[in-house]
Amino acid sequence: MRYSFAIVTIVLSVARAQTRSDKRGLVFVPNKDSPEDNNVWVRDGSDLTWYYNYQPTPAPAFADESQSDFEFVPMLWGSIENTSFLDSVNSLIDGGRNISHVLTFNEPDGPSQYGGSNISPPEAAQVWVNNIIPLKEKGIRVGLPACTGGTGGIPWLQNFLGNCSQLISTEGNEKNCSYDFVTIHWYGNFEGLASHLGEYSAAFPNKTQWITEYNFDNQDLETTQYFYNVSAKYFDRLDSVERYSYFGSFRSGDSNVGPNAVMLNDDGELTDIGSWYLGGTATGVDPQSGIAGRSRVDVLLAITLAVVGSLFLA
Ligand SMILES: *[C@@H]1O[C@H](CO)[C@@H](O)[C@H](O)[C@H]1NC(C)=O
Ligand SMILES: *[C@@H]1O[C@H](CO)[C@@H](O)[C@H](O)[C@H]1NC(C)=O
Ligand SMILES: *[C@@H]1O[C@H](CO)[C@@H](O)[C@H](O)[C@H]1NC(C)=O
Ligand SMILES: *[C@@H]1O[C@H](CO)[C@@H](O)[C@H](O)[C@H]1NC(C)=O
Ligand SMILES: *[C@@H]1O[C@H](CO)[C@@H](O)[C@H](O)[C@H]1NC(C)=O
Numbered sequence: 001m002r003y004s005f006a007i008v009t010i011v012l013s014v015a016r017a018q019t020r021s022d023k024r025g026l027v028f029v030p031n032k033d034s035p036e037d038n039n040v041w042v043r044d045g046s047d048l049t050w051y052y053n054y055q056p057t058p059a060p061a062f063a064d065e066s067q068s069d070f071e072f073v074p075m076l077w078g079s080i081e082n083t084s085f086l087d088s089v090n091s092l093i094d095g096g097r098n099i100s101h102v103l104t105f106n107e108p109d110g111p112s113q114y115g116g117s118n119i120s121p122p123e124a125a126q127v128w129v130n131n132i133i134p135l136k137e138k139g140i141r142v143g144l145p146a147c148t149g150g151t152g153g154i155p156w157l158q159n160f161l162g163n164c165s166q167l168i169s170t171e172g173n174e175k176n177c178s179y180d181f182v183t184i185h186w187y188g189n190f191e192g193l194a195s196h197l198g199e200y201s202a203a204f205p206n207k208t209q210w211i212t213e214y215n216f217d218n219q220d221l222e223t224t225q226y227f228y229n230v231s232a233k234y235f236d237r238l239d240s241v242e243r244y245s246y247f248g249s250f251r252s253g254d255s256n257v258g259p260n261a262v263m264l265n266d267d268g269e270l271t272d273i274g275s276w277y278l279g280g281t282a283t284g285v286d287p288q289s290g291i292a293g294r295s296r297v298d299v300l301l302a303i304t305l306a307v308v309g310s311l312f313l314a
């Protein structure tokens with residue numbers, strides 16, 4: 001779908017080469033009240049090459065996108081007692097979709113009230129053996145579970161790997177549960193991000209990293225934009241960073257990471273960060289501008305009063 005604009009894209013990418021990257025993907029957080037926002041991420045010229053939606057099946061909103069243009073990456077979110085994830089990915093493949101990567105366990109070390117899947121390492125290891133190992137054997141590249149940015153993440157993963165090894169090893173034949181890349185979340189400043197990636201490299205050496213949720217949440221606009229700028233440059237420069245996805249594909253009024261961290265204002269227009277992330281130039285759109293996401297009741301009331309007022313004046 002973006003081929004018709006390939007020449008324009010090439011010309012523009014010379015002008016602002018430092019802002020474009022094929023590592024970038026979408027953390028898809030749809031809002032059913034503003035489905036028009038879904039089109040923003042896949043419009044002509046968008047840099048985004050892949051997405052995930054925390055689920056095993058693709059988002060209906062992107063049904064028209066081809067897997068090679070906008071790669072869907074299935075995620076095994078949390079605990080399941082069966083092979084429903086494996087079965088679901090296999091049926092996508094049987095249907096002709098080229099699934100080449102999967103993500104596993106959203107914040108298993110985090111409590112469910114903050115969106116974590118809150119699952120113990122031994123339990124997750126059993127789910128992995130049932131669902132992930134068969135996909136890995138098919139040649140699909142698999143990510144280590146995506147822990148929170150907290151200090152419990154690496155110990156959780158080390159326990160998980162040890163527990164997983166126990167499940168598949170036999171007397172005298174030790175085996176490890178293998179994975180292809182390490183998946184990382186981070187909320188905080190740039191120095192913290194860089195040191196977090198370093199800790200992961202030390203704990204899980206010789207693997208590429210995917211940063212699948214990150215932001216400097218709840219900051220003023222300049223701090224947020226500075227963080228965005230330096231982290232994007234850093235990820236683009238490092239060969240060890242294979243892919244990254246900024247957490248903020250929603251409107252300011254819907255944000256749980258602060259009003260400035262978002263890629264859309266309350267009318268669904270791209271903010272500076274949103275536009276930079278897609279490979280464009282600054283829009284000057286204040287994240288907190290727009291009315292659609294604010295109290296619709298207030299807006300309706302204002303319109304009603306204006307209409308009533310104008311009737312009186314007439
Ligand atoms: C698989 O397990 C999950 C929860 O563990 C359940 O919701 C789902 O219905 C099960 N699927 C099948 C096909 O049994
Ligand atoms: C499937 O996708 C991967 C990358 O995501 C690519 O390297 C591979 O060539 C694709 N295979 C087919 C058959 O299109
Ligand atoms: C695996 O799980 C058990 C809990 O069942 C835990 O006590 C153990 O230390 C874990 N870690 C490793 C590395 O085996
Ligand atoms: C399994 O992983 C552990 C910890 O990284 C390592 O010490 C061990 O040599 C590995 N075993 C095999 C069979 O690869
Ligand atoms: C990592 O890779 C380097 C060089 O590629 C190699 O020397 C080293 O042994 C590897 N480390 C592990 C833990 O596999």
Ligand SMILES: *[C@@H]1O[C@H](CO)[C@@H](O)[C@H](O)[C@H]1NC(C)=O
Pocket residue numbers: 019222223225226229276282
């Ligand atoms: C972020 O980068 C853009 C250029 O891509 C620049 O115009 C802007 O001033 C930078 N902002 C900060 C706070 O670094």
